[in-house]
Amino acid sequence: MIRLVRRWSALRPAPIPLEPLQGRALVAVAIAISTANFMQTLDLTIANVAVPTIAGDLGVSPDMGTWMLTSFATPLAITLPLTGWLAQRFGQVRLFCVSVALFIAMSMLCGLAPTFGSLIVFRALQGAASGPLTALSQALLVAVFPSSRRNVALAVWQTTTFIAPVLGPIAGGWITDNIAWPWIFYINAPTGAAVLVILMRTLSGRDNPTRKLPVDTVGLVLLALAFGSLQLMLDRGQNLDWFASTSIQVLAALCVVSLVALVLWELTELHPIVDLKLFGQLNFSAGTIAVTVGFGVYYAALVLVPLWLQTQQGYTATWAGIATAPLGIAGIVIAPLIGRIQHRVDPRWFASLALLGWGAASLWRMSFDTDVPLADIAANSLLMGAATAFFITPLVSLSLAGLPRERLPAASGLQNALRRIGTSVATSLAPTYFERRARVHSTYLVERLSPLDRAFVDWYERLRHAGLSADAALASMSKSVDVQAHMLALDDFSQGCAVLFAATLAAVWLARYRRAS
Incomplete structure (x- = not known):
């Protein structure tokens, strides 16, 4: 994702500062940003009910099928706190648009995946693209709404955040039973394309000021270890009887050590990947x-x-x-x-x-x-x-x-x-x-x-x-x-x-x- 955003940034002139919008432009941007947030939040739960069907079609056990959920949630948990650093480095609007484009592409590839292994890879990339969408949808709505109406912006964001998880299992079950499971991924394509068109027409040339920041490699590795091991532990814990399992004990120890090291490192790092201050x-x-x-x-x-x-x-x-x-x-x-x-x-x-x-x-x-x-x-x-x-x-x-x-x-x-x-x-x-x-x-x-x-x-x-x-x-x-x-x-x-x-x-x-x- 970082390479895609850097390449896009190099091709574009210096942006005009992002200021509050008015009238139809504000309505269009609010709908587009909220739709993007709804789309990626829906994907957290829409695939849950389809796991047995997908696992059967791709020739793996239902227990193995749950890795499709883990592969989405783990990169998402890692890229969410990275959003602040990425937005300062490349710009909020650019990062959001690239994330939408990457989310669409990975959704299509998930639907077309010929094997379970390839589905896991595409699902992981889809989860990575979801992180900036969640955080920036909130930040961009606050930025484009006038200060007197920012509470309305957050209310719109909240509505999409709460409704999507409720509708996800219902929509996923209906699509799987009446159409075919790949369509739980394909439906993201037209929705995401409409979001991109609206944002490019209304926010073209506008973005927050950027600055070149060094990559906090140590913080990034510790973040991935802490959140990744925690998510794996939570996903596998019930099946493995939690701490009766050696693998769960190892994951828990790795999570605690990585998290403590991450906090100590980020508090002393000049350009932290996560702003704990x-x-x-x-x-x-x-x-x-x-x-x-x-x-x-x-x-x-x-x-x-x-x-x-x-x-x-x-x-x-x-x-x-x-x-x-x-x-x-x-x-x-x-x-x-x-x-x-x-x-x-x-x-x-x-x-x-x-x-x-x-x-x-x-x-x-x-x-x-x-x-x-x-x-x-x-x-x-x-x-x-x-x-x-x-x-x-x-x-x-x-x-x-x-x-x-x-x-x-x-x-x-x-x-x-x-x-x-x-x-x-x-x-x-x-x-x-x-x-x-x-x-x-x-x-x-x-x-x-x-x-x-x-x-x-x-x-x-x-x-x-x-x-x-x-x-x-x-x-x-x-x-x-x-x-x-x-x-x-x-x-x-x-x-x-x-x-x-x-x-x-x-x-x-x-x-x-x-x-x-």
Whole structure:
């Protein structure tokens, strides 16, 4: 990517400074940038449901097929914090356009991949191109919107960020079932081409000032080792029983050592690849901690509830998607409204409202039982989605306020990288916690079942009178115990979510708010 951007930069004259836009040009650029962010965010989840089909078509096991997800997420986690350095070296607009072009090309090659190995390579390059798209979409929207309307820009960005992960599995499943899996990659081509055309026509010749910066090779290697080993550990941990596996222990040790070395090196490097000095800003630190923890816990619930519905409640993938779809619908409606009024209200109050809403939804979920109706699940999802609309935009606005414009890409890239890591950690640990708590509850429930217990005997006799054999009756009872154990495990998970949301609320109020900013 660096060579492509350098070659493009050499062919173009010195850019005009990037200034806020007005009228149709502003609308067109906002739509293009938001679409690019939506496109790459969608690719994080759209391929998940297609893994078994892709693995079968390319002749590998489903377990090997998950490497397609890892190969995308790992380069993405590495290039996100690199965005600040790349933007200073080559320019925000140029880097964004090259990333879009590279993303389109790699998407087409993923669809055309003849072997699983080639798919992994193209998917990794697609993930690398996604990093700058995530961070720069946020920074460019802030740059092109007038200061009085920047909250609207961040609300637009938030809407695309939240909706895409919800729609991804639904769109991926439909395309795989009704067309063919390569089209989950091909659909990026026309969308990306339209984005490029709009940006080249409206932002041609405009960009931020650039400067030649030396490459922090040591920092780059340490960054790749730290984030790469962490992502591999999270992706493979559940299949390998976490720290019972030697390979997971090695990855964890490599991650810790590399991360400590990265922090020590970057704090003393004159031109660091990751600007860790941003954490010297109280608002940035508090906002980033809140975004990382709060959004990670929210995302864990987003993953675990559909999993519970499908594995324990008998829902199909389609009906599980319908039950949780209000998560996205609420965000579409509310987020733009928040952007319009946010400048009048202390953003900490909005973020607090989001965390209280998430906490209330978690406590409500604790009252569910195995007969919970679909309407209650959908209403709970609606509350989660409505609360989500109040979260990211205020915190991003608060954490970036007061930073010079040239530091926005670095701040946005670092914050988004940590947010991605938070979601990866949460979504990897949540299913493991869920299953282990279910085993604990199952043990306690089984201990209470005894031939001396009248309720147990009555239950067994009812099943026998219903026509089940002795073995079938016991199997049915075992299944019921397992379902109840998972229900109790979901209660434990929801309680933990409520506690973590409360802790995040405390972090939000560590930030300082000045209306003038």
